[in-house]
Amino acid sequence: MGSSNVTLYAQWTVLPTYTVNYDGNSNTGGSPPTDSNAYYQGDTVTVLGNTGNLEKTGYTFTGWNTA
Numbered sequence: 001m002g003s004s005n006v007t008l009y010a011q012w013t014v015l016p017t018y019t020v021n022y023d024g025n026s027n028t029g030g031s032p033p034t035d036s037n038a039y040y041q042g043d044t045v046t047v048l049g050n051t052g053n054l055e056k057t058g059y060t061f062t063g064w065n066t067a
Contacts, residue, residue, distance in 0.1 A: 016041070017039060018039045018041070019035070019038060019039070020035045020039070020045055020047075021035070022035070022048065022064065024054050027055060027056050028055055028056050028057045029053070030050075030053035030054040031052035031053075032054060033049075035048060
């Protein structure tokens, strides 16, 4: 490094964030919940219930799926 002083600077990288979106999957009434939070890897996410009173004629809401 020679005989002069050296200043080292910290390097930073922005952590990616993730969102959770709900889809009514052809619902005929009500609306899917909205989660406006941004999540980081490792965060715990609380899956919302049927807070928007989703309805689909001839069906009963049983929960959420990722497929």
